[in-house]
Amino acid sequence: MNNWLERYTYAVKSYLPAQVRGDVADELLSDLQDECDYRAETLNRDLTDDEIKALLKERGHPMLVAADFQPRPTLVSHSLFPVYLQLLRWLVMAIALVQICLAGLSLIQQQDPRVWQILPQLFWSTLNASLYGFAWLTLIFYLFGESINRTELFKHWKPDTLPKVSAEGEYISRTGSAIEVVVLVYFTAWLNRIIPRSLGENPIAFVFSEQWIGLLPWINALLLASLLMAVAKLIFPYWTRRKLIGDMALHLPTLIILAVIYQWDSALSVVIGTGEHAREFAFSSTWIGIGLAGYAIVALIDVITKARQYRAIG
Amino acid sequence: MNDDAERLNKLTMELRRGLLVMAVLEALVKPHYGYSLRRFLQDRELEVDEGTLYPLLRRLESQQLLASEWEVQEGRKRRVYRLSEAGETARAAMQTEWQRLNRALTQITENTP
Numbered sequence: 001m002n003n004w005l006e007r008y009t010y011a012v013k014s015y016l017p018a019q020v021r022g023d024v025a026d027e028l029l030s031d032l033q034d035e036c037d038y039r040a041e042t043l044n045r046d047l048t049d050d051e052i053k054a055l056l057k058e059r060g061h062p063m064l065v066a067a068d069f070q071p072r073p074t075l076v077s078h079s080l081f082p083v084y085l086q087l088l089r090w091l092v093m094a095i096a097l098v099q100i101c102l103a104g105l106s107l108i109q110q111q112d113p114r115v116w117q118i119l120p121q122l123f124w125s126t127l128n129a130s131l132y133g134f135a136w137l138t139l140i141f142y143l144f145g146e147s148i149n150r151t152e153l154f155k156h157w158k159p160d161t162l163p164k165v166s167a168e169g170e171y172i173s174r175t176g177s178a179i180e181v182v183v184l185v186y187f188t189a190w191l192n193r194i195i196p197r198s199l200g201e202n203p204i205a206f207v208f209s210e211q212w213i214g215l216l217p218w219i220n221a222l223l224l225a226s227l228l229m230a231v232a233k234l235i236f237p238y239w240t241r242r243k244l245i246g247d248m249a250l251h252l253p254t255l256i257i258l259a260v261i262y263q264w265d266s267a268l269s270v271v272i273g274t275g276e277h278a279r280e281f282a283f284s285s286t287w288i289g290i291g292l293a294g295y296a297i298v299a300l301i302d303v304i305t306k307a308r309q310y311r312a313i314g
Numbered sequence: 315m316n317d318d319a320e321r322l323n324k325l326t327m328e329l330r331r332g333l334l335v336m337a338v339l340e341a342l343v344k345p346h347y348g349y350s351l352r353r354f355l356q357d358r359e360l361e362v363d364e365g366t367l368y369p370l371l372r373r374l375e376s377q378q379l380l381a382s383e384w385e386v387q388e389g390r391k392r393r394v395y396r397l398s399e400a401g402e403t404a405r406a407a408m409q410t411e412w413q414r415l416n417r418a419l420t421q422i423t424e425n426t427p
Contacts, residue, residue, distance in 0.1 A: 023393075024368075026384075026391060026393070027348055027368065027393050028364075028368075030347070030348070030349070030390060030391060030392050030393070031348050031349045031352075031364060031368075033390060034349035034350075034390075035349065038353075059364065059365075060365070064365075065364075065365060068365035068366075068368070068369050069368065069369055069372070
């Protein structure tokens, strides 16, 4: 009998931290022995190997049993999560403000200031610094979370600061908006060569034709407008008529830009590999045309959906 | 398990979780080792699995509401738990709170059409 019980507790021990291993295993073994005795007494005979194995099966996999004996740490505790979220918002806003100030200073110092070159850099540095801020804040909550008193933190709160009630439409997913912000910032940084355009050691590089340089400020302007819209959706996650119009309106310049690119010869090509082994694949205007048509269909569906939402808000 | 049954199960589990702490503190007015405590509760129609009971005992001990020591009983090593002074105070406070909640719930039920 003991063989199976000892094998089981031995297995449980292997999943436990060293400081509680012996203690938990002894208690578990004692419990299992008592349970076997109880069952043997009820049956008026010793348990068979199969019956002992059935008991162990009832208790569950040793890893799960060990997991029950361990605390389940979370990076941010459930009760502090709203506080964490609020501090994260303030942190990102503060980081954005500092980055805007730094970008402003850099513009003043330049003899030939180029706003369109500064903007993608600003997006990128804000996202980059925000990711560090997010990591540090999470670490602080993990290390000192339990000592944060949430009532104390908001003791200076006044009801006067409550926002005014406004007509609200359907809720906008914050996850979706957050993804939109990150994708837009990355795309802007990539397009403006702030992050490398090639991938990995065996590069897949995108080669843009010279005509892109002239169009880049317009694309950046469109990306900035899209980013502002995504941030607005992230901070105030309800559809309003103004937001719906803004979101629908963004499709028009996108279509115009795509149509301009469609008219170019070999606007974009992909180079795979380096040196002699490099192979170039040009995107023909047919592919760009397909992309344009695909976007037009998506935009049309989106506009129809949003037009319905617009009417529904009333 | 369908959604209704799952929801009901979650609610029941939440209710039991709070009550289980009280039941354990009440039961440990008399010292028990893990298995005997589980049997004691089971005989009084409160089924608790080992995966819930032992971690709870350890948590209450880390909160200094319980004290434990290894003893040899019937030739077997057993960890015996008993209420600490803080545990006794907590037990009395929870008992008072439970009576108050029970009265409130009765009044709510009686005054709800």
